[in-house]
Amino acid sequence: xxxxxxxxxxxxxxxxxxxxxxxxxxxxxxxxxxxxxxxxxxxxxxxxxxxxxxxxxxxxxxxxxxxxxxxxxxxxxxxxxxxxxxxxxxxxxxxxxxxxxxxxxxxxxxxxxxxxxxxxxxxxxxxxxxxxxxxxxxxxxxxxxxxxxxxxxxxxxxxxxxxxxxxxxxxxxxxxxxxxxxxxxxxxxxxxxxxxxxxxxxxxxxxxxxxxxxxxxxxxxxxxxxxxxxxxxxxxxxxxxxxxxxxxxxxxxxxxxxxxxxxxxxxxxxxxxxxxxxxxxxxxxxxxxxxxxxxxxxxxxxxxxxxxxxxxxxxxxxxxxxxxxxxxxxxxxxxxxxxxxxxxxxxxxxxxxxxxxxxxxxxxxxxxxxxxxxxxxxxxxxxxxxxxxxxxxxxxxxxxxxxxxxxxxxxxxxxxxxxxxxxxx
Amino acid sequence: xxxxxxxxxxxxxxxxxxxxxxxxxxxxxxxxxxxxxxxxxxxxxxxxxxxxxxxxxxxxxxxxxxxxxxxxxxxxxxxxxxxxxxxxxxxxxxxxxxxxxxxxxxxxxxxxxxxxxxxxxxxxxxxxxxxxxxxxxxxxxxxxxxxxxxxxxxxxxxxxxxxxxxxxxxxxxxxxxxxxxxxxxxxxxxxxxxxxxxxxxxxxxxxxxxxxxxxxxxxxxxxxxxxxxxxxxxxxxxxxxxxxxxxxxxxxxxxxxxxxxxxxxxxxxxxxxxxxxxxxxxxxxxxxxxxxx
Numbered sequence: 043x044x045x046x047x048x049x050x051x052x053x054x055x056x057x058x059x060x061x062x063x064x065x066x067x068x069x070x071x072x073x074x075x076x077x078x079x080x081x082x083x084x085x086x087x088x089x090x091x092x093x094x095x096x097x098x099x100x101x102x103x104x105x106x107x108x109x110x111x112x113x114x115x116x117x118x119x120x121x122x123x124x125x126x127x128x129x130x131x132x133x134x135x136x137x138x139x140x141x142x143x144x145x146x147x148x149x150x151x152x153x154x155x156x157x158x159x160x161x162x163x164x165x166x167x168x169x170x171x172x173x174x175x176x177x178x179x180x181x182x183x184x185x186x187x188x189x190x191x192x193x194x195x196x197x198x199x200x201x202x203x204x205x206x207x208x209x210x211x212x213x214x215x216x217x218x219x220x221x222x223x224x225x226x227x228x229x230x231x232x233x234x235x236x237x238x239x240x241x242x243x244x245x246x247x248x249x250x251x252x253x254x255x256x257x258x259x260x261x262x263x264x265x266x267x268x269x270x271x272x273x274x275x276x277x278x279x280x281x282x283x284x285x286x287x288x289x290x291x292x293x294x295x296x297x298x299x300x301x302x303x304x305x306x307x308x309x310x311x312x313x314x315x316x317x318x319x320x321x322x323x324x325x326x327x328x329x330x331x332x333x334x335x336x337x338x339x340x341x342x343x344x345x346x347x348x349x350x351x352x353x354x355x356x357x358x359x360x361x362x363x364x365x366x367x368x369x370x371x372x373x374x375x376x377x378x379x380x381x382x383x384x385x386x387x388x389x390x391x392x393x394x395x396x397x398x399x400x401x402x403x404x405x406x407x408x409x410x411x412x413x414x415x416x417x418x419x420x421x422x423x424x425x426x427x428x429x430x431x432x433x434x435x436x437x438x439x440x441x442x443x444x445x446x447x448x449x450x451x452x453x454x455x456x457x458x459x460x461x462x463x464x465x466x467x
Numbered sequence: 468x469x470x471x472x473x474x475x476x477x478x479x480x481x482x483x484x485x486x487x488x489x490x491x492x493x494x495x496x497x498x499x500x501x502x503x504x505x506x507x508x509x510x511x512x513x514x515x516x517x518x519x520x521x522x523x524x525x526x527x528x529x530x531x532x533x534x535x536x537x538x539x540x541x542x543x544x545x546x547x548x549x550x551x552x553x554x555x556x557x558x559x560x561x562x563x564x565x566x567x568x569x570x571x572x573x574x575x576x577x578x579x580x581x582x583x584x585x586x587x588x589x590x591x592x593x594x595x596x597x598x599x600x601x602x603x604x605x606x607x608x609x610x611x612x613x614x615x616x617x618x619x620x621x622x623x624x625x626x627x628x629x630x631x632x633x634x635x636x637x638x639x640x641x642x643x644x645x646x647x648x649x650x651x652x653x654x655x656x657x658x659x660x661x662x663x664x665x666x667x668x669x670x671x672x673x674x675x676x677x678x679x680x681x682x683x684x685x686x687x688x689x690x691x692x693x694x695x696x697x698x699x700x701x702x703x704x705x706x707x708x709x710x711x712x713x714x715x716x717x718x719x720x721x722x723x724x725x726x727x728x729x730x731x732x733x734x735x736x737x738x739x740x741x742x743x744x745x746x747x748x749x750x751x752x753x754x755x756x757x758x759x760x
């Protein structure tokens with residue numbers, strides 16, 4: 043009996059080993075023909091593209107297998123993770139989904155593979171105008187956009203016929219609504235000392251006719267008239283009670299909360315807020331409109347966000363990675379991402395799709411905003427440049443210094459950074 | 468033989484502590500940033516000269532010291548009170564002992580995110596309360612005069628249990644007969660505390676103090692999530708500044724300089740704190756003076 047059992051066990055063992063060897067051999071053959079490519083993406087994007095990745099792998103079975111590494115939720119945490127792995131030399135991923143502001147820094151550090159050999163002029167021409175910005179540095183194309191992102195002005199359609207167009211109008215409409223006790227606050231935005239504040243300010247300095255860094259002569263425009271006016275206008279919103287004092291610690295989520303419960307007439311936010319405001323817990327569902335930021339006539343601007351895919355230098359699967367990028371950013375993928383997750387498309391043809399427009403009329407508004415996007419200053423030192431601006435703006439908004447003094451300081455600090463880095467004569 | 472057995476621990480220390488320390492010291496005399504293409508180039512003492520002239524570093528240092536001093540001071544006082552309470556015998560004590568550990572067991576980022584909404588103006592409960600009792604909206608996280616206090620509060624809430632745990636362990640090593648002797652001599656509870664508890668607890672207080680000082684001086688995650696260093700940079704800590712230089716600005720040379728400077732400073736602070744504690748609480752041998760009737 044016992045002998046029988048041992049015999050039986052031995053047979054199982056032998057068959058297991060045979061299966062193991064066979065599958066290893068098969069696996070080796072498989073591995074030789076299938077190219078494995080991995081992309082690192084922030085968690086929300088990894089979740090949103092899950093179906094597309096499955097589809098891609100089905101269509102490329104035996105040729106390419108795309109694997110998405112799910113990163114952290116937040117943009118900043120994502121950047122830390124990517125930088126830490128890239129610093130170690132050989133990154134454990136072939137592609138990276140990248141925010142628009144990282145690009146010059148990563149390019150200067152030599153971490154990215156130029157892609158102009160793969161994406162030609164006709165590819166670039168197929169992009170919506172705003173989506174063509176922020177993908178290149180020093181004449182090389184490094185990034186192909188997956189989704190566009192831009193600053194928008196949200197307003198309440200039940201409180202006004204038409205949204206205001208100029209900064210003065212916005213204050214006037216807000217104050218009259220507040221006087222009539224229709225809303226507690228006029229306008230909520232991102233006033234916390236972080237990147238969002240730079241985005242808010244960029245729209246205003248452009249709206250007043252200025253530039254953060256002037257494109258023609260590369261001079262800092264912060265302490266010129268429009269720069270000071272923009273800072274003074276934002277500070278004035280708090281002083282006049284149009285925006286709550288607490289806006290000095292508001293990020294996107296705090297502003298959204300205020301607008302969502304119906305406490306505010308206007309909000310500055312990104313396209314993702316639209317889907318949030320359509321949910322059943324939103325008190326303003328069905329009463330929300332979207333437009334571009336208030337500005338002096340003809341100067342309306344939207345800060346460019348946008349995420350795009352890049353290939354890491356030293357990757358052994360550049361061709362396969364580009365193939366995957368093409369798949370994830372083609373028209374049908376973009377349509378799918380827009381309908382399922384509310385991602386703003388980057389291909390012009392998707393904006394022109396009559397069927398899609400009928401299904402989701404808001405797409406037209408996104409398309410209009412994408413036409414007036416403006417990228418933040420494109421320098422490898424952007425993080426420092428933005429940081430000094432945030433510090434000075436936060437001091438202005440909390441009343442620690444006047445707009446004039448604050449913007450003078452921001453200008454001299456920015457110059458200092460650029461000079462010490464050899465970016466200025 | 469004993470030295471041989473200590474070898475693994477020693478190796479571990481070398482790898483995770485001494486190694487990085489020397490690396491940072493070396494790096495602090497080099498320019499290594501995105502501008503140099505991430506290659507370390509010796510630049511003499513330029514980083515240190517920049518540090519000395521960097522107003523932002525000194526402002527952050529002042530803010531970090533204020534944060535550490537106030538929060539660790541409050542924590543030790545509260546922790547001593549909690550430890551004394553939890554050392555007594557009473558019904559439900561064991562349940563309460565476990566419950567007090569909850570704040571400490573929570574991840575800092577989660578709890579900081581919680582505080583961000585609790586302190587939120589106007590939707591947080593604290594703002595609701597101050598408006599109800601007629602003080603009005605305080606704008607705690609948006610006003611540079613208040614925000615640092617909010618960070619101290621959140622830190623005290625979270626780490627007091629840790630200090631209390633250490634002190635409680637210390638209290639349990641004190642023999643009960645010592646207290647009985649004082650009672651026999653006619654001393655009251657205050658005398659017990661001053662003559663017995665505090666002197667015998669001193670090594671544990673020191674332990675809690677050093678642990679907490681070093682931790683508070685390096686505060687990062689709490690500030691990063693709660694305020695991001697704002698408003699008007701009023702809550703930025705040295706660790707936050709070093710982190711931004713390294714991972715946001717890709718300026719590793721200067722970041723290493725900040726880290727070395729704060730390493731030297733925190734070592735000094737710990738020595739000073741140790742000496743101060745020797746003076747404030749007399750040692751047990753000196754306190755054997757006669758208990759007054």
